[in-house]
Structure formats: C-alpha cells, structure tokens
Amino acid sequence: MKKTKVLFAGHDLKFARIIMDNLASKPTYEIRTDEWTGHNTHDEEKSNECLNWADVIVCEWGLGNAVWYSQNKKPHQRLFVRMHLQERDTMYPFSFNLDNIDKIIAISPYVYEEFYRVFRFPREKMTMIYNVVDTGHLNKPKVEDAQYHLGIIGICPQRKRLDLAVDMLEKLWQEDNRYKLYVKGKMPQEYPWVWNKDEERAYYEEIFARIDNAPWKDAVIFEGFGDVSEWLSKVGIILSTSDFESFHLSPSEGMASGAYPIILNWDGSDTIYPKDYLFSTIEESVNRILTINESEPTEDSQNKLKSYIITNFGLEKIVDEWDRLLNTGFHSTVN
Incomplete structure (x- = not known):
C-alpha cells in the first residue's frame, strides 16, 4: 500500500x-x-x-x-x-x-x-x-482533598489573568483554609518577550508581592513546565481566567481528568463549553465552587465531565x- x-x-x-x-x-x-x-x-x-x-x-x-x-x-x-x-x-x-x-x-x-x-x-x-484532547492519558485518580485544589495552567502573558485566579483563592481561603491554588507552567522571568516589557513585568511584580504578603501565601504553589497528567490528579477545580482565548485546552484537559471547570466567559467560550461552566464574575465563580463542595464530588459527576470531552474533543x-x-x-x- x-x-x-x-x-x-x-x-x-x-x-x-x-x-x-x-x-x-x-x-x-x-x-x-x-x-x-x-x-x-x-x-x-x-x-x-x-x-x-x-x-x-x-x-x-x-x-x-x-x-x-x-x-x-x-x-x-x-x-x-x-x-x-x-x-x-x-x-x-x-x-x-x-x-x-x-x-x-x-x-x-x-x-x-x-x-x-x-x-x-x-x-x-x-x-x-x-x-x-488525549483523554486516556489524563484519566488518573484524584488525591484526597482535590476538590479544594484550584489549578491554572499557563500564566503568561498578562492576559492569562493570574490575578483573577488569586482573587478566587483569597475569597475561598477565607471561607475554608483547605483551599489551595496550584499554578502550572513557566514563570514570566523565563519568557524574555514578557519580562522585558515594562507593563508585563510590573503586573507580575505586583501580583507576586501581593501573594508574598498575604496570610494565604503558602496556599499558592508554583510548579514548573511539563506534563500535566500527574499534576491534574491533585486538582479538583480547573480555572480559565483569560481575557481571551482561541480554544484554551486547559479546561478540556482538566475536565478529562474529572476536574470541574470554572471559565470566565471569554469571547467564543460558549461555542466550546456548556453554559453551566461559564461565569461572568469572580463572585459567581466562588459561589459555584462553594456550592459544589457542600456535597462530596461523586464518580457520576466526574464521569459527566470526562464524557463531554471524549464526545466532543x-x-x-x-x-x-x-x-x-x-x-x-x-x-x-x-x-
């Protein structure tokens, strides 16, 4: 042939x-x-x-x-x-x-x-x-307390809006100090095209200073670039806080692992993800996370998330x- x-x-x-x-x-x-x-x-x-x-x-x-x-x-x-x-x-x-x-x-x-x-x-x-989305590669068991772990993949450039993820963590941590924010990906200092721009550098210096001076600073865990499948096993809530995206694989990868997506409604997100996962404000997002965690996540709820990704992507x-x-x-x- x-x-x-x-x-x-x-x-x-x-x-x-x-x-x-x-x-x-x-x-x-x-x-x-x-x-x-x-x-x-x-x-x-x-x-x-x-x-x-x-x-x-x-x-x-x-x-x-x-x-x-x-x-x-x-x-x-x-x-x-x-x-x-x-x-x-x-x-x-x-x-x-x-x-x-x-x-x-x-x-x-x-x-x-x-x-x-x-x-x-x-x-x-x-x-x-x-x-x-390689759903099979991402389908791993969740660690204990994963439902209190927020995850964000990629924080560069500024339009990825790490500050909004931190806003969510702060409000959640004040309700329950089990909440953590896991940050996956390279730091802005590793991207010369980001770090050499005054506006970009000032944004990150401000957000890092905010974290360092906060009572919840130990609840923000930065982890490097690399494979996300093991990392997602400890993440129960996957965030998409960007100003804009073309598709944004992160919510799909998170859903394939059984993590609940919180997507701040960027243009076009409604053509990719169901409206149940789209939010207009930090307050709406935080309230949904608290509501979800009032009851223990079930295998059925995780399977629903995984099934959507398998069926569509x-x-x-x-x-x-x-x-x-x-x-x-x-x-x-x-x-």
Missing part, C-alpha cells in the same frame, strides 16, 4: 503533536515536519526538500509558513492551513495564495467566524475541527475528522 506523505510545517507544533503521532501510527500515512524558527524564519533549503517530498502539506498556524507554502505548493499537492487566533492580528493571511490552499481549518466556531470577518476567506475554503473523534480531511480534501463547513 502506498502511504500518503503528510508534512506538518510551522514554528510551534505542540498543539498538532498528538494528531501527528496518531496519524503516524496508521499504516496509510508517513509524517514529516518542517519546524520553522519563527513566524517567518526558516531553513529554506530544508523547506524545499520537504516540499518536494510531500503529497499533503499542513501548515500549523497561518503565518509566514502558510504564505511560503501557498506560494510554492505544486499542482499535485494539497495544502491545509490550521489557524488558531493569533493570526487575526497579523498581516500574513492577506499574503496567502488562496488558489493554492485547499482548506483553512479553524479550531472553534468563534475562530472560524473571526477569520471570515477579518479576512473574508471564501467559506468554501473554510472548515472547523476542534483541538484534540476526544482523540478518536478528532483524528477521524483529520483522516477524512486528508483522504478526501473536503470537510463539511460550519453553517
């Missing part, structure tokens, strides 16, 4: 990795990557080698990679561009050769509509496939959609 040669190209392939690995495990695909060093910087010789090899090209992010491949794609090849949200605020999509792009893939209905609104891509060129479902897309070059668009 002749394998379809699929190339994934882009500067950041972390969100595509699980899709790539799963496709590579199938007998019908051979996978390669062209990893760019930046939004518009790459080894052009390597990219040309990859271009000559591929049957299908998937540009992960619609940045300089999608411009280059759309301008150099060969007639017999198919090209897909998967876009998140960051691209909306760049000029790269205006330079796409749309004639050479088979489909532009958005990761949520809101993102789909935003890209149509801003760039007026032809709808017949657009489709929507959600991000994928599970590996089998999403990879099947990619498989159909790569095999036919067509996928039903969002109405």
Whole structure:
C-alpha cells in the first residue's frame, strides 16, 4: 500500500503533536515536519526538500509558513492551513495564495467566524475541527482533598489573568483554609518577550508581592513546565481566567481528568463549553465552587465531565475528522 506523505510545517507544533503521532501510527500515512524558527524564519533549503517530498502539506498556524507554502505548493499537492487566533492580528493571511490552499481549518466556531470577518476567506475554503484532547492519558485518580485544589495552567502573558485566579483563592481561603491554588507552567522571568516589557513585568511584580504578603501565601504553589497528567490528579477545580482565548485546552484537559471547570466567559467560550461552566464574575465563580463542595464530588459527576470531552474533543473523534480531511480534501463547513 502506498502511504500518503503528510508534512506538518510551522514554528510551534505542540498543539498538532498528538494528531501527528496518531496519524503516524496508521499504516496509510508517513509524517514529516518542517519546524520553522519563527513566524517567518526558516531553513529554506530544508523547506524545499520537504516540499518536494510531500503529497499533503499542513501548515500549523497561518503565518509566514502558510504564505511560503501557498506560494510554492505544486499542482499535485494539497495544502491545509490550521489557524488558531493569533493570526487575526497579523498581516500574513492577506499574503496567502488562496488558489493554492485547499482548506483553512479553524479550531472553534468563534475562530472560524473571526477569520471570515477579518479576512473574508471564501467559506468554501473554510472548515472547523476542534483541538484534540488525549483523554486516556489524563484519566488518573484524584488525591484526597482535590476538590479544594484550584489549578491554572499557563500564566503568561498578562492576559492569562493570574490575578483573577488569586482573587478566587483569597475569597475561598477565607471561607475554608483547605483551599489551595496550584499554578502550572513557566514563570514570566523565563519568557524574555514578557519580562522585558515594562507593563508585563510590573503586573507580575505586583501580583507576586501581593501573594508574598498575604496570610494565604503558602496556599499558592508554583510548579514548573511539563506534563500535566500527574499534576491534574491533585486538582479538583480547573480555572480559565483569560481575557481571551482561541480554544484554551486547559479546561478540556482538566475536565478529562474529572476536574470541574470554572471559565470566565471569554469571547467564543460558549461555542466550546456548556453554559453551566461559564461565569461572568469572580463572585459567581466562588459561589459555584462553594456550592459544589457542600456535597462530596461523586464518580457520576466526574464521569459527566470526562464524557463531554471524549464526545466532543476526544482523540478518536478528532483524528477521524483529520483522516477524512486528508483522504478526501473536503470537510463539511460550519453553517
């Protein structure tokens, strides 16, 4: 059987990795990557080698990679561009050769509509496939008292709003000092592009000083970057406090582990998550957490959370959609 040669190209392939690995495990695909060093910087010789090899090209992010491949794609090849949200605020999509792009893939209905609104891509060129969540990897037993442990994954840049997570902890801790906030991910000092901006640095210095001077300072536990599956076993409440997101995997990963999601209603969150998990204020969020913990979490309630993620963003479902897309070059668009 002749394998379809699929190339994934882009500067950041972390969100595509699980899709790539799963496709590579199938007998019908051979996978390669062209990893760019930046939004518009790459080894052009390597990219040309990859271009000559591929049957299908998937540009992960619609940045300089999608411009280059759309301008150099060969007639017999198919090209897909998967876009998140960051691209909306760049000029790269205006330079796409749309004639050479088979489909532009958005990761949520809101993102789909935003890209149509801003760039007026032809709808017949657009489709929507959600991000994928490896539910099996995240399904681990919870530790004792996990229901009192809030978790936030990723606090950089400022728009992730660590301050709002801290606001929640403070109010909860005053009610019950068993509450803790676990923070997963790199610190702002580890990102020069964050720490070298005066406004960003001032924000983090203020929030860290607030924590250090609080009676609940020991209830905020910072843990480094890395695999989240073990970390989530001690988290019973997963937070999404951002000003805006394209999809935000954190609530999905938390739900897949059985953690209850508290999502501060950013634009488009209602196209991904049920309204029961969306909140407008800190007070609403805190009251829901207190209400949940008035009764012991049950296995049924955790299974409901896990089932939602498996049904909507599970590996089998999403990879099947990619498989159909790569095999036919067509996928039903969002109405």
